[in-house]
Amino acid sequence: MDFQIALLLAQDGITNGAIYALLALALVLVFTVTRVIFIPQGEFVAYGALTLVSLQSGKVPGTLWLLLGLGMVITLVDLSRAVRARKLRRMPSVILFNCVMPLLLAGLLSVVSPATFSLPVQVFITLILVVPLGPMIYRLAFQPIAEASVLVLLIVSVAVHVTLTGLGLFFFGAEGSRTPVFTETSFAIGEASLPGQALLVIVSSLILIVALYFLFERTIYGKALRATAMNRTGARLMGISSSMAGMLSFALAGLIGTFSGILISPITTLYYDSGFLIGLKGFVGAIIGGLASYPVAAIGALLVGLLESYSSFWASAFKEVIVFTLIIPVLLWRSLTTRHVEEEP
Amino acid sequence: MNLSLDSVDPEEKPLVLEVRDLSVSYGKVEAVHHINLKINKGEIVTVIGPNGAGKTTLLCALMGLQPACGEIIYFGKTQGADRRVEKRVRQGMTLVPEKRELFGEMSVRDNLLLGAFDRYRVGHRDALETMDQVFDIFPRLQERCEQMASTLSGGERQMLAMGRALMAKPKLLMLDEPSLGLAPLIIKEIFHTVAELKKTGVSILLVEQNARAALQVADYGYVLETGEISLEGPSRDLVNDKRVIESYLGLSVRHGS
Ligand SMILES: Nc1ncnc2c1ncn2[C@@H]1O[C@H](COP(=O)(O)OP(=O)(O)OP(=O)(O)O)[C@@H](O)[C@H]1O
Ligand SMILES: [Mg+2]
Numbered sequence: 184m185d186f187q188i189a190l191l192l193a194q195d196g197i198t199n200g201a202i203y204a205l206l207a208l209a210l211v212l213v214f215t216v217t218r219v220i221f222i223p224q225g226e227f228v229a230y231g232a233l234t235l236v237s238l239q240s241g242k243v244p245g246t247l248w249l250l251l252g253l254g255m256v257i258t259l260v261d262l263s264r265a266v267r268a269r270k271l272r273r274m275p276s277v278i279l280f281n282c283v284m285p286l287l288l289a290g291l292l293s294v295v296s297p298a299t300f301s302l303p304v305q306v307f308i309t310l311i312l313v314v315p316l317g318p319m320i321y322r323l324a325f326q327p328i329a330e331a332s333v334l335v336l337l338i339v340s341v342a343v344h345v346t347l348t349g350l351g352l353f354f355f356g357a358e359g360s361r362t363p364v365f366t367e368t369s370f371a372i373g374e375a376s377l378p379g380q381a382l383l384v385i386v387s388s389l390i391l392i393v394a395l396y397f398l399f400e401r402t403i404y405g406k407a408l409r410a411t412a413m414n415r416t417g418a419r420l421m422g423i424s425s426s427m428a429g430m431l432s433f434a435l436a437g438l439i440g441t442f443s444g445i446l447i448s449p450i451t452t453l454y455y456d457s458g459f460l461i462g463l464k465g466f467v468g469a470i471i472g473g474l475a476s477y478p479v480a481a482i483g484a485l486l487v488g489l490l491e492s493y494s495s496f497w498a499s500a501f502k503e504v505i506v507f508t509l510i511i512p513v514l515l516w517r518s519l520t521t522r523h524v525e526e527e528p
Numbered sequence: 529m530n531l532s533l534d535s536v537d538p539e540e541k542p543l544v545l546e547v548r549d550l551s552v553s554y555g556k557v558e559a560v561h562h563i564n565l566k567i568n569k570g571e572i573v574t575v576i577g578p579n580g581a582g583k584t585t586l587l588c589a590l591m592g593l594q595p596a597c598g599e600i601i602y603f604g605k606t607q608g609a610d611r612r613v614e615k616r617v618r619q620g621m622t623l624v625p626e627k628r629e630l631f632g633e634m635s636v637r638d639n640l641l642l643g644a645f646d647r648y649r650v651g652h653r654d655a656l657e658t659m660d661q662v663f664d665i666f667p668r669l670q671e672r673c674e675q676m677a678s679t680l681s682g683g684e685r686q687m688l689a690m691g692r693a694l695m696a697k698p699k700l701l702m703l704d705e706p707s708l709g710l711a712p713l714i715i716k717e718i719f720h721t722v723a724e725l726k727k728t729g730v731s732i733l734l735v736e737q738n739a740r741a742a743l744q745v746a747d748y749g750y751v752l753e754t755g756e757i758s759l760e761g762p763s764r765d766l767v768n769d770k771r772v773i774e775s776y777l778g779l780s781v782r783h784g785s
Contacts, residue, residue, distance in 0.1 A: 403641065403648050410631045410642050416593070417629030421696070422617035422646030 190372075192492045198381045198450070199464075200488020201388035202228075202443045206465025207472065207484040208395060209436040214474045215412035216432040217425075219325055219336045222344040225462020226351065227313060227440025229455060232448035233355040235309045236362055241298030245354025246312045247289055253319040254281035260323075281319070288312065302365065306445055310438070317437020318430040325433075326426050344459070351455035359457070364449040384446045391442060392481065395435075399477075408432060464491065464506060471513050473521065483513075542569045543604070544700050544731040545590070550598035552582070552589045559585045560755045562598070567700065567731050572722065574734040574742040574763065576776055577752035583735040584626050586752070587704050590733075591623045592616050602700070617646050620699030624706065628689040632678030636669055639677050639688055643695025655695065662691040665721060683714040690721070701725065702733040707741065719745050739776035743767045751776070 206224055213221040230246055237244035258281045265271050288311065297305060324343050328335060368379035398405035411418040411428040419425060443461075444453070451457075468484025487506055494505040545567040552560040560582040567573045575583055589596035592613045600607040602619060631639050640662060644655040663670040666687040672680060677688060686706055693701060706722070707715040715738065723745045726732060736742035743749055743763040751759040751772065759771060766772050 403645060406634070406638055406642055407645055409634065413631045413633055414629050416625070416627075417631060418642075419593070419613045420591070420617065420623055420625065420629060421642050421692070422614045422649070423642070424612065424614040 188496070192496055193489065194377060194381055196489035196492030197485065198384045198488070199447075199491060200485035201385050202447055202461070203465045203468050203484035203488050204481040205388050205391060205439050205443050206462055207468035207480040208392065208477055209439040210462075210466055210469040211472060211474055211477055211480045212408070213432050213436045214469070216408055217321070217325060217329070217336075217429045218333050219340055220333070220466075220474075221433075221436055222337075222340045222459075222462070223320070223347050224436060224440055224465065225458030225460070226344060226347040227317070227437055227458065228444035228447070228461050229351055229355075229453055229458035230313045230316070230347075231309055231441035231444025232362070232451075232453045233351070233360065233444075233455065234312055235305060235445055235448055236360045237355070238297040238300070238305045238308060239362055241296045243289075243292045243297070244309075244312060245350070246316070247285070247292060249350060249354070250312055250315060250319075251285045251289060253316065253323065254285045257281045257319060257322050280315070284311075284315075309445060310441055313441040313444075314434065314437040317433040317435075317440075321429050321433035326429060329425060329429065348456050348459065351458075355455045357455065359452040359454040361450075361452045362448040380449055384450070387442075387446055391439065404431065460503070464488075467506065467510050467513075470510055470517075473517055543567070544569050544571075544602070545733070546599075546601040547590070548599040548601070550586070550589060550596055550600065552585050552594055552596045554585075558755065560589065560596075563752075563755075563757055565750060565757070567733055568747075569731055570726065570729050571748060572726050572732040572734055572746045574736055574746035574749045575752050576736055576739040576742055576749060578775075579737075580754075581752045582755040583752055584704055585755075587623055587625075587702050587733070587735055590702065591621060593623075614646070617696065618650070620697075621702070622693040622696045622698035622700070623702045624689045624693045624704060626704040626708065628685055630677040630680075630685060630688060630692070632676065634677055635674050636677060636680070636688055637673045639692050640669070640695050643692035646696060658695050658697065662694050665694070665724070666691050683710050683718075686710060686714075686718060690718075694725075698730060700731045700733065702735070704735045705737060706734070707736065707738045715741060739772070740767075743772075 206228070209224055210221055213219055213224075234244040234246045258278055261277045261281075262274060265274050288308070292308075297308065300308070320343060324339055325336065328339065364378075364380045366379035366383060370377045370379065370382065399409055400406075407418065407421075407423045408428055408431060410421065411423055411425060415425060418428070440458075440462075444458075447453070464487050465484055467487050468482075469480045471483025471486070472478070472480030474480075487509065490509060491502055491506045495502040498505065543566060545565070547563060547565040550560060550563045550565075551558055563586065565573075565575075575586065577583055585594060588594035590600060592607070592615070602616075602621065607616070631642065634642075637659075640659050641655055644652070644658060647658075648655060668684060669687055669691050672684060677685070680688060686708075690703070690706065703722070706718050710718065719741045722732060722734065726745075734742055734746060743766055746763045749760065749763040749766045750757050751766070759766070759769065761769070767777065
């Protein structure tokens with residue numbers, strides 16, 4: 184391996200690692216706030232990318248029907264509860280978010296061919312089509328069993344993952360696709376060249392990570408999320424409802440997943456079921472951070488990306504094996520070094 | 529505030545909280561049986577009783593942390609069974625729990641800030657001014673502003689828990705054993721603060737093991753034993769009650785009131 188190749192592999196590893204880092208952060212966020220191990224995190228990546236592909240080829244993406252369907256179910260569930268409790272005050276916003284908005288989108292996409300929109304508009308539409316699925320899934324699948332054990336939540340999480348993968352096949356078909364590159368520019372670093380798309384992925388991921396940092400450290404809603412993660416009872420006593428925190432964390436996870444999918448759509452051919460493997464690599468990063476530490480999870484995920492990239496050069500047939508066996512020494516190291524804390528006083 | 533008062537006694541102050549026939553169970557075991565309790569506006573009411581009497585359980589039920597049977601009437605409105613903690617916080621109830629439940633990995637300042645979370649949500653952006661008021665009451669917190677809550681001493685934690693509760697500008701402040709595990713000097717300080725808080729018009733429900741100190745600051749007291757109220761009355765009567773003296777104050781009573 185000469186220096187040139189090493190550099191190329193590093194660039195590849197960092198680009199993928201940046202995406203894994205984003206997903207790892209989302210997994211840590213969702214787990215600490217809701218105790219859900221969010222297996223479907225990767226589905227948002229696939230949905231995001233494939234929705235953008237559909238839009239660019241002028242098709243109405245299947246995710247629109249999912250959005251409409253989930254929105255209807257949530258509206259019905261909330262409406263029946265509100266009528267029984269005779270509290271209709273919050274219904275207008277529920278209907279607006281779950282029914283009116285998806286219907287408006289459906290109307291827009293059936294009138295105008297989405298292929299005619301510019302790229303930023305297509306990206307924006309992709310985001311508003313896919314991101315709300317996060318809080319909707321939380322509302323329907325996880326909020327009703329919020330007090331259940333981690334294992335039960337994990338089982339439901341797997342069920343949601345299987346369902347979303349199946350729907351993905353139905354919506355997008357079995358063949359893989361990718362979008363045209365967002366930018367053709369490429370930068371020369373010494374003798375190597377850095378494609379603009381890779382730089383875009385890295386810079387956008389960094390920006391998102393910094394934005395998340397500010398959200399958690401500087402805004403009261405971010406602090407409320409951290410508070411819920413640290414001490415659920417304490418947070419509830421401050422009026423931070425666990426379901427609000429759950430919705431918010433799932434919305435962020437949806438945003439991070441969709442955003443990642445959009446970013447990598449020009450550099451990777453994605454299939455309806457590619458999300459799982461990508462999410463799993465983020466998960467390895469999150470495990471390195473003990474599903475608790477954001478910085479360690481991000482760095483871990485970056486290492487996963489690099490390891491994957493170099494092992495694809497040395498032993499390409501075993502690249503997944505190498506990446507996933509990383510989890511064994513990590514778990515060993517963690518179980519030896521961390522004190523087991525079940526419940527903090 | 530629309531107060532529907534049952535009583536027509538002109539001497540009576542408006543009711544903040546009325547609890548009727550409240551029972552709380554853990555599974556099949558009933559920990560609190562058919563309790564009745566009243567708190568008037570601007571009053572300190574104390575509930576004293578031995579370990580395991582059900583005091584914490586009572587507070588959890590009032591706050592909505594624990595499902596309960598019976599009626600909880602807050603400012604004239606019955607709290608439905610489905611009432612969740614967050615709604616009670618919104619209406620001005622605040623609990624300083626026995627375990628404090630601080631956010632350990634956050635600074636003192638952030639802990640306080642989150643105390644005002646619900647006020648912020650409904651549009652009050654006065655958290656910093658409220659924080660200054662809290663610092664006036666607990667100057668120690670200001671010194672420790674940037675320190676992580678988990679590294680505070682026991683007394684400082686208690687101050688932070690109370691300060692955080694005050695950030696919500698409660699109408700009814702419920703304190704679960706504020707003197708738990710503290711040195712006598714700090715206990716004195718804490719009770720002094722409770723008495724000072726009363727002057728700001730907040731109603732206080734004070735649960736205590738330290739019966740003497742609690743009865744000294746309170747206007748009215750209840751004695752809770754094995755989940756039932758065995759005795760109640762104005763606290764100056766209770767401190768002179770033989771049963772209270774024997775069980776809770778020890779024999780050598782030297783009280784101030
Ligand atoms: N989660 C629980 N599950 C089952 N029983 C419980 C639970 N919490 C409390 N109890 C029981 O309910 C009774 C009342 O407990 P509670 O904590 O309310 O007492 P307390 O008056 O606050 O006591 P202390 O002064 O020691 O704090 C006790 O017998 C206790 O064992
Ligand atoms: Mg107790």
